[in-house]
Amino acid sequence: MGLAMPTPTPLPDITAIPRAMIAAAFGVVQTVERAMAGDAAVRTAQDNAWEAVCADRARARHRAEVRRLVAEMATTGSTGQPAVGSSPRSSASHAATVPPAGGLPSGAGSLRVGSPVGAGARRS
Numbered sequence: 001m002g003l004a005m006p007t008p009t010p011l012p013d014i015t016a017i018p019r020a021m022i023a024a025a026f027g028v029v030q031t032v033e034r035a036m037a038g039d040a041a042v043r044t045a046q047d048n049a050w051e052a053v054c055a056d057r058a059r060a061r062h063r064a065e066v067r068r069l070v071a072e073m074a075t076t077g078s079t080g081q082p083a084v085g086s087s088p089r090s091s092a093s094h095a096a097t098v099p100p101a102g103g104l105p106s107g108a109g110s111l112r113v114g115s116p117v118g119a120g121a122r123r124s
Helices: 019-037 045-076 088-097
Strands: none
């Protein structure tokens, strides 16, 4: 005859806890919350729903305002902002790309594509 192996004792199943005990525990937690924070500070589903309604209304107001501003800009062509001129650096950068009236100085433009800067002169 062989040795009999002891049967392991099963672990308690959490689903075996009666629902009444869970409900009672929830009631205790809710009572403690109300005692600590006060009745006015406890969030309810109705409070959450009202807050969501108010947030939806605020988003709708903002969307309507943006639509109104876009329609106004489309009809008048105005952004409502004062006109701003080009910056001096912008003018300077555009002027630097235009060749001078007398042409390019000697040796300018002799760089080859792919050559390092300053390597435009031929080596002998």
